[in-house]
Amino acid sequence: MAKKTVSAIDVHGKRVLIRVDFNVPMKDGKITDDRRIRAALPTIQNVIERGGRAVLMSHLGRPAGTGFESQFSLEPIAARLGELLGQPVGFPSKDCEDDAAANAIESSQPGDVLLLENLRFHSCEKTGGQKFAARLASYGDVYVNDAFGTSHRNDASMVAVPKAMAAGAPRVSGLLVEKEIKFLSESLQSPAKPFVCILGGAKVSDKLEAIEFMLRQADEVLVGGAMAYTLLKAAGHEVGASRVEENRIGDAKSLIEIAAREDVNLHLPFDHICSTAFAEKAGDIEVFEDAIKPGFMGLDIGPKTQLRYSSIIEKAGTVVWNGPMGVFEWAPFKIGTKHVAQAVATATKNGATTIVGGGDSAAAVEMFGLTDQVSHVSTGGGASLEMLSGKVLPGVEVLDNA
DSSP, X not given: OOBOBGGGSOOTTOEEEEEOOOOOOEETXXXXXXXXXXXXXXXXXXXXXXXXXXXXXXXXXXXXXXXXXXXXOSHHHHHHHHHHHTXXXXXXXXXXXXXXXXXXXXXXXXXXXXXXXXXXXXXXXXXXXXXXXXXXXXXXSEEEEOOGGGTTSOOIIIIIHHHHSOTTOOEEEOHHHHHHHHHHTGGGSSOOSSEEEEEOXXXXXXXXXXXXXXXXXXXXEEEOSTHHHHHHHHTTOOBTTOOOOGGGHHHHHHHHHHXXXXXXXXXXXXXXXXXXXXXXXXXOEEEEESSBOTTOEEEEEOHXXXXXXXXXXXXXXXXXXXXXXXOTTSGXXXXXXHHHHHHHHXXXXXXXXXXXXXXXXXXXXXXXXXXXXXXXXXXXXXXXXXXXXXXXXXXXXXXXXX
C-alpha cells in the first residue's frame, strides 16, 4: 500500500524529525564514500526549502552502545552534509538525547538543519527502548523515514519513535523511501512481461525466501555466484571444490521442485570459470562445461552461460537483480557480472523497468559505469531483499497510508 510522503504535508515552522541512513564507510576519521549522504539531500532540501526545521538522526558503525566513541561520531558527516547543502549543519552534542540536543532543536529556526549524534551510542536503539524512543519523538512535530537501508530492522528510531509521536503527528516517508517503495513494491505488483529475476551472491541461505517468492512471480529466474553451486549439487552436478552449503541441499532440492511445479524457468550456470585457489592472482584458472574437476572452485559463470543469461535479460519487460555472478572485484572473475550488468542496461534502453538491489549489485553497476543506465538502484541490500521476498518492512509499515 502506498504511504504518505513528506512532500504531501505542511512542514513550515515545524520540527521535522528525519531518520536518515548516514552509515557511510570511514577511514582514519574521513568519509570514503558519501553516496548515502547525497541520497538524503532531496528530502532534506524539500523540508528546509518549505520552511521546516530538519532534525536528522542516524547510526554509524557498530559501537558498543555504552556511550560516546570518537571513531563512530557523526560529526564528520555533519561537516560533509553542510558542504553539500551549502549551509551550516548544527551538531549540538555528543549525546543524541541530552539537554544540549533538545535545547538546540527548540531554538532552531525555519530552514535550519541539525544532526544528532550516533543513535547506537545507546543500546536502547537496537533493543527498541520505549523511554529512549519517547525522548527522540519529543524532538519532532513530524516523523519522516528516509532510511530505506534500515527499514527492515526493528530499531527504536525505525519503529518505536514513530509510534511514540504525539497523537495526530504525521509519520511519512521521505523521497528516497518513496522511490524505493515505488520500484520494489508497486512496480512489481503487475510487472511487464517477461519478468526476469537475477539472483547471485555467496550463500543460497541468504536468498532462499527471495528465490522461492520469485519462483512464484517471475517468468525466468537466473542464478549465479557461489550460491549456484548448492543448487547445482542438489540437481546432481559435480561441483568440485566450489562453495556448497551442505545443510541447505534439501532446501535447494525443494526450490528446484517448486520451479518445475510453477512452470517457471530456473536457470543455473552450465559452464564455469574456475580456479584452484580463492585468490585473484594465484591458482590455475580453467573453464569447465557442466562437471567441475576436483580441486577447482567456480568463481564466475562461464562464457556460454554469460551469453545465455544476457539474451534472456535483454528481452525482458521487467528485471530485478540482486547479487553478483562471481567474485567481480577480481579481474579474472568479473566478466560474468559485467555481462549481466550490460544486459540489464540494454533491457532498460529497450524499455524495460530494471531494478538493481543494494550492496554488491549496486557496487557492480557503479564499477562498470552503468548506474545511470538502469531504472533504479536500491540503497538497501537487506531491505530490498526482504521486499523481494514479499515481506512488509517494519519501518515502512508504521508510516501513514496515503
